[in-house]
Amino acid sequence: MSIRYTFGGDEFIFVEISEDMSLDAFFKGTAITRELQRRNVAGVTEICPANASYQVRYDPDVIAPDTLLALLKEIDAEVGDAPLELETRIVEVPVLYNDPWTHETLMRFRERHQDPSSTDLEYAARINGLSSVDAFIAAHSGTPWFVSMVGFVAGLPFMFQMVERSRQLEVPKYLRPRTDTPKLTVGHGGCFGCIYSVRGAGGYQMFGVTPAPIFDPGQRLSYLRDFMVFFRPGDIVKFAPIDRETYDRNLAEVEAGTFALRVKPVKFVLGEFKRDPDAYNRSLAEVLHAD
Structure with a gap:
């Protein structure tokens, strides 16, 4: 190197x-x-x-x-x-995949997309050789992601999937950027995932939304009290699919100021991960859900 x-x-x-x-x-x-x-x-x-x-x-x-x-x-x-080791944290981020808001937005911008006849999730599943949208969601949420940098707009994390390169999900950005993206959209461009921290323009494929604020100058929620931007480079993210009922309940908790993300400290060792990525990722999930 x-x-x-x-x-x-x-x-x-x-x-x-x-x-x-x-x-x-x-x-x-x-x-x-x-x-x-x-x-x-x-x-x-x-x-x-x-x-x-x-x-x-x-x-x-x-x-x-x-x-x-x-x-x-x-x-x-x-x-x-x-040895490349990192004292960091693992975060569970709930996601309502295939939600109505990103769907409405992506339908408004189909002329800017590679495949105007399908949705972003359908397109992503097809070009990654997966049999269905559900299979793509399972692949997207089934392994953790590293936050490699934060930027573009305040608080937006760029994330790199923690699997061998041959298994990484890859989806090109829109042919031309949109002028609108819903706040807290979970997106993907190239090999990188992201979460749009605010509403605005964007070119990444849109897969769903999270109810969890990740940027808040008012710092109302407990996990944002230390800093208005939640994510830091080195964080590990595990997406958790949720249904509409859970999303609405989480949103009500956000409004009430009681919503909290599941966050656990973890030590990541690159050498151990590279020896057996799947086993190592399972051990990370165990840390996340340990009492």
Whole structure:
């Protein structure tokens, strides 16, 4: 894995870990940025991890560019010699798949879609070689996902499915972006899943909605009290299909300020995952539902 460092003006260093997205590249970037954050380096003002890269903003009056570059290379060497492990959390996100709101929206924009005669879920099932929408939903919700970065709009997580590359669900984005996407839509583009934190434009395929707010400047719910943005890079997400009755009940709990997500701390070890992904994912599910 050959890392490329690039200066951006007088205040940024962009680090490309790999041209291809992979769990190895993602974990290395996460490990480096977390170690950099832990060191609390004077002059480093922002650290932004991404899918297979990261960017650091710094004050050149406090830390010289070459000094910071040397530090990043030093941390990279230390991370490269250590097992890739991550103290993180696993989150269960309820999803009403095939909901009426994304369905109404996708029908308004069929002229922008690769297959105007089918829904987004039907199209996704077909191009992934699955027999039905139900089979696709089972594949989408059956394995966990890593949050590899948060951005585009406030609080939106990009997620990478935790299976071998040959099994990853892949669906292209719309031919032309929509001008509307319902708030809290669970979407997919390329190999990445996402949750649209707010209503707005978008080009990802739409599979369902979650009742769980993930961005709230008012911070009304318990899991948003510490910060208005819920997700962090490194979080593990497990989607849980729900029916309309459960969705409506969850929504009422959100309005009452009593809704809570199921969140558990977990230690993720990349080497153990790669030895047997299915068994490791089952162990993560056990952590999530342990009393």
